[in-house]
Amino acid sequence: MKQLLTIVTAIALTIPAMAQKFEGLALTPPMGWNSWNTFGCDINETVVKETADLFIKLGLKDAGYEYVVIDDGWMEMERDPETLLLVPNKQKFPNGIKTVADYVHSKGLKFGIYNCAGTKTCGGYPGTRGYEFHDARQYAQWGVDFLKYDWCNTGSNGGYDYQQNAAASYAIMRDAIYQAGRPMVFNICEWGDNDPWLWGENIGHSWRISGDIAHCWDCEMSFGTWSKFGLWPIINMRKDIRKYSGPGHWNDFDMLEVGNGFPPAENRTHFVMWCMLASPLMLGNDIRKMDEPTRLLVTNKEVIAIDQDKLGIQGFRFMNLDGFDIWVKPLDKGEWAFAFVNMTEQKRHLSYNWSDFYLKDGLADREIQWNKQKFLLRDLLAHKDCGDTSQKLERDIEAHDIIVFRLYEKK
Ligand code: GAL
Numbered sequence: 549m550k551q552l553l554t555i556v557t558a559i560a561l562t563i564p565a566m567a568q569k570f571e572g573l574a575l576t577p578p579m580g581w582n583s584w585n586t587f588g589c590d591i592n593e594t595v596v597k598e599t600a601d602l603f604i605k606l607g608l609k610d611a612g613y614e615y616v617v618i619d620d621g622w623m624e625m626e627r628d629p630e631t632l633l634l635v636p637n638k639q640k641f642p643n644g645i646k647t648v649a650d651y652v653h654s655k656g657l658k659f660g661i662y663n664c665a666g667t668k669t670c671g672g673y674p675g676t677r678g679y680e681f682h683d684a685r686q687y688a689q690w691g692v693d694f695l696k697y698d699w700c701n702t703g704s705n706g707g708y709d710y711q712q713n714a715a716a717s718y719a720i721m722r723d724a725i726y727q728a729g730r731p732m733v734f735n736i737c738e739w740g741d742n743d744p745w746l747w748g749e750n751i752g753h754s755w756r757i758s759g760d761i762a763h764c765w766d767c768e769m770s771f772g773t774w775s776k777f778g779l780w781p782i783i784n785m786r787k788d789i790r791k792y793s794g795p796g797h798w799n800d801f802d803m804l805e806v807g808n809g810f811p812p813a814e815n816r817t818h819f820v821m822w823c824m825l826a827s828p829l830m831l832g833n834d835i836r837k838m839d840e841p842t843r844l845l846v847t848n849k850e851v852i853a854i855d856q857d858k859l860g861i862q863g864f865r866f867m868n869l870d871g872f873d874i875w876v877k878p879l880d881k882g883e884w885a886f887a888f889v890n891m892t893e894q895k896r897h898l899s900y901n902w903s904d905f906y907l908k909d910g911l912a913d914r915e916i917q918w919n920k921q922k923f924l925l926r927d928l929l930a931h932k933d934c935g936d937t938s939q940k941l942e943r944d945i946e947a948h949d950i951i952v953f954r955l956y957e958k959k
Contacts, residue, residue, distance in 0.1 A: 567723045570731040574753035575795045576856040577828045578694070578733055580615030580660065581608075582803045585761070585832025589621025589671045592640040593648055595836075600652045602835050609657060611847040612856060615694045615733070616652045617660030617830065618645075620671040627674050633686055634663075634674060649691040660694030660733070661687060665717040666701030675701055676721065677712070684724035692732055697721055697752075699738035714742035718751045735800065735828075739774075740785070745792035745799060754798040754828050757789065758782045761832075763805035765814055765948060779805075779818050783825070790862035791911055793826055799862060800828050807833035807842040813949035816929065817889055819845050820950045823855035824863035824875045824887050850928040851952065854885045861912050863887075867905070871896055872945070878912035879954070884923070887952040890945040897944050898951075902937040923955035 581599055583591045600616050603609045622645070624635040636645045649659040663683060664675040676683045676697075687695060702712040718736050725732050736744050736755035744755035762769050762776035769776040777785070782801055793799040806819050822829060831846060838846075845851075854877060863877030863885065871892040877885040890896050903918035916923075923937045929952060943951060 567719070568726055569722050569734060569751060569753070570726065571796065573731055573733050573796065574798065574828075576858060576860065577798050577826055578615055578735075578754065579611075579613045579829045579852075579856075580617055580658070580694070581613065581831040581835065582617040582619050582660075582696070583621075584619035584662075585763075585803050585805060585808060586834045587619075587621075591618055591621050593643060596648050597651050598836055600655045600657055603657055604655055606835060606838070606843055607847045608831075608835070609655070611849055612852055613829070613831065615658045615660045615830070617662070617694055617696060618648075619662045619696065620664075620669050620673065620698070622661065623669075623673040625673060627679075632679065632682060634683060644690075646690045653691060658693035659691060660696065660735075661690075661692050662696045662698065664698035664700050664702075665712060665714075665721065665738075666699065666703075668701045670698055670700035677702070677717075680720045680724040681727060684721065684728040687725075687732065688728035688730035692730070694733040694735065695721075695725065696735040696737055699741070714738050714744065715747040715751070718744075718748075722751045737800075745786075745789045749792070749797040753796060754800040756800045756802060758785050758802060761802040761805055763808045763810055765810075779814070779821065783821060790864055793860070793862045795858070795860040798826060798828055798860075801825055802827075803830040803832035804846075805832055806846055807831075807835075807838050811948070812841060813946050815842060815845060817948055817950040819848075820851055820854075820887055820929070820952045821875070821889070823851050824877050824885060824952070826855055826857075826860060826862045826877070829855055848929065848931075850926070850931060850954070854879070854928070854952070854954070857885075859912075861909075864909065864911075866907065869900075872898055872900075874900075876907065876909070878909050878914055882914070882957065884916070884955040885928075885952060886955060887950055888943075888945065889950045890947055893947050895944055895946050898941065900941040902941070921957065923957060926954040926956065928952045928954055 652659040666675040667677050668675045734752040736752040739759045740757040748755040760776045764778035766780045767778040857879045859880040861878050863875050866874045866876045873889040875887040908915035925934050927934050
């Protein structure tokens, strides 16, 4: 008997652990900062450390921001010829990546890094294709907590004679991370090209749903084989994918462009909309130069609470009424968030009678019966209680600006 047990144990130990992603991570949308939108490939140790310091000093950590993520551009152009390991760029990261990760951890924060499923990253640095287990082990040794994994040079857009399968490629990296043994949030970034919402839930913790964000309200900037998109093209790009987003597996509307040149009204609309969409909130500005209104906006805990609501249901466009886009997000404990965006180019008066519009959300399987329910209103940008839903809502709203309310019943 004892002998049999020894044999069974020996067999069990030789079978690799079941392939899976690390569960229990990103139960609410990940929050943090990513270098790409401001710095591109021009990133270095000083910027990352100063950013981590400011997470504390500016109240970002206190507001929930956690991950400090280095995007593309951190490597030398070639792997080490002996070890085949990735080599941090010697000018940008003279003390290596582990030092930076340790520094970020010493502030009570988490550290993230970037690579790509192709032969090279989008910036032309060594990609992970064929080195998945090798690289995952390296990241684990460095103390990486978050991996953004891109999709350049995979054959889909790179003129190579093979065509990688996205779901399979991302599954290999998921397995590699799992085998490396360090929990990492796995951020799938293939721009929504291969419908990642259909296969991503068991593979990653979030997936980009679009090409790169641009800091404009409604533009598309074409660069030949790819495009950048403004806020509304991204918001409107995908139909019917909200049902795929939820705790541990989020639709990712891309890093924020808040603070990167938007006028104040558009800054507000961008930030609130990403919260209404339950998107990851990854700041993309240079927080060392952030002005006070932007800081107050991105640390507004009442607005962030909409994004981080533990029910984890993405909001939806309820209707467009007389130039206002009206968005609704079901929240935990029977509460709701309502946002009104002035989509026009002029200041406009909103006159909204709550009970005129019956509301039902099939996904949350909830409705509001206005004749039976009266909700109190909390204006989340103004931090003010402001009556209830039995009264008409009357507001002037600037062009491209937003107002957002939490609807809750008397406790
Ligand atoms: C893009 C990605 C961007 C950024 C960039 C780096 O594919 O969408 O967010 O990571 O690559 O080269």
